[in-house]
Amino acid sequence: MPHREATAVACANIAFIKYWGFRDEKLHLPLNNSISMNLAGIESITTVSLTNEHQDSLMIDGVPASQAALSRASHFMDYIRAIAGTDERVSIVSNNNFPMGSGIASSASAFAALAVAASSLFELEMTEQDLSRLARLGSGSACRSIPAGYTEWLAGDSDQTSYAISIASPENWDLRDCIAVVNTQPKVVGSLAGHRAAETSPLQEGRIASVLPRVEKCRSAIFNHDFWALADVIELDSNMMHAVMLTSTPMLFYWEPESILVMKSVQKWRKNGIPCAFTVDAGPNIHVICPAEAQNEVIHHLEQLPGIQNILTARPGQGARLQN
Numbered sequence: 001m002p003h004r005e006a007t008a009v010a011c012a013n014i015a016f017i018k019y020w021g022f023r024d025e026k027l028h029l030p031l032n033n034s035i036s037m038n039l040a041g042i043e044s045i046t047t048v049s050l051t052n053e054h055q056d057s058l059m060i061d062g063v064p065a066s067q068a069a070l071s072r073a074s075h076f077m078d079y080i081r082a083i084a085g086t087d088e089r090v091s092i093v094s095n096n097n098f099p100m101g102s103g104i105a106s107s108a109s110a111f112a113a114l115a116v117a118a119s120s121l122f123e124l125e126m127t128e129q130d131l132s133r134l135a136r137l138g139s140g141s142a143c144r145s146i147p148a149g150y151t152e153w154l155a156g157d158s159d160q161t162s163y164a165i166s167i168a169s170p171e172n173w174d175l176r177d178c179i180a181v182v183n184t185q186p187k188v189v190g191s192l193a194g195h196r197a198a199e200t201s202p203l204q205e206g207r208i209a210s211v212l213p214r215v216e217k218c219r220s221a222i223f224n225h226d227f228w229a230l231a232d233v234i235e236l237d238s239n240m241m242h243a244v245m246l247t248s249t250p251m252l253f254y255w256e257p258e259s260i261l262v263m264k265s266v267q268k269w270r271k272n273g274i275p276c277a278f279t280v281d282a283g284p285n286i287h288v289i290c291p292a293e294a295q296n297e298v299i300h301h302l303e304q305l306p307g308i309q310n311i312l313t314a315r316p317g318q319g320a321r322l323q324n
């Protein structure tokens with residue numbers, strides 16, 4: 001068999017308006033539109049090659065992946081094999097340059113890179129929209145890592161209509177994400193269980209009923225480069241999601257004491273005139289968003305706080321792409 005392989009790279013993304021809870025678990029159809037920024041340099045690079053083995057294999061960061069991770073990747077490959085009309089098995093080698101399971105969306109960059117690499121390996125003709133839909137089947141938020149820059153996932157109501165589009169290029173607005181890493185351990189409750197639990201919170205209905213104006217405010221803050229409007233809406237939306245998490249059964253409580261310290265400090269710094277705002281995904285690490293000009297000052301302030309293990313920074317990133 002000729003040795004065929006394809007390699008792709010994709011960024012993680014940070015959600016400004018969150019996806020939490022699905023309308024369809026199997027297809028990863030969300031209940032609401034969400035908006036995110038791709039994170040340049042916080043990436044997965046994934047090579048997929050054909051193998052003579054009878055099963056797929058998966059290496060992540062140089063070690064064989066857990067059975068659960070392999071099953072998830074293999075299940076995703078089944079979608080691609082069905083489209084390609086083949087049952088060929090693959091070997092997947094994926095490397096991340098950030099800690100896995102730390103609230104930085106490793107499943108997003110992983111499945112976006114895998115979608116691009118695997119569809120190229122099987123020579124599938126796919127538009128950006130097709131790739132976004134495909135990546136969504138691996139991990140919901142992965143669909144937002146396919147297009148470039150700032151992206152909006154149009155919730156849709158079917159496999160065909162649920163995908164992400166770019167709403168602004170990476171060059172359009174030079175925001176930075178300064179990620180205060182307070183804990184690099186894998187999270188105890190993964191997002192799948194969290195999405196499932198969301199409907200048990202009495203607050204989820206209110207979050208969904210009120211999300212459209214937040215999506216619109218966030219989108220226009222990006223279009224108008226209005227940082228102060230963006231700050232208000234991303235903190236509100238993050239708090240909404242964490243309020244749902246905290247009131248779900250089982251209860252999900254992702255914050256560490258240091259997370260709270262960072263959130264309170266960010267609010268204080270903003271009152272003192274520094275343009276910065278926090279947002280938190282399903283983990284304890286705090287993403288501090290700021291315009292490029294404020295990055296040094298924000299990092300300087302973060303460095304003064306106790307309990308921060310590391311600070312990662314990212315500018316707006318490109319979409320997922322093949323690597324030669």
Ligand code: DP6
Pocket residue numbers: 014015017018019020028034105107108138139140141142191192195281282
């Ligand atoms: C809190 O996309 O990781 O990061 O579809 O089960 O893979 P699966 O979930 P996932 O959920 C992400 C949730 C979030 C918010 C967001 O990115 O919008």
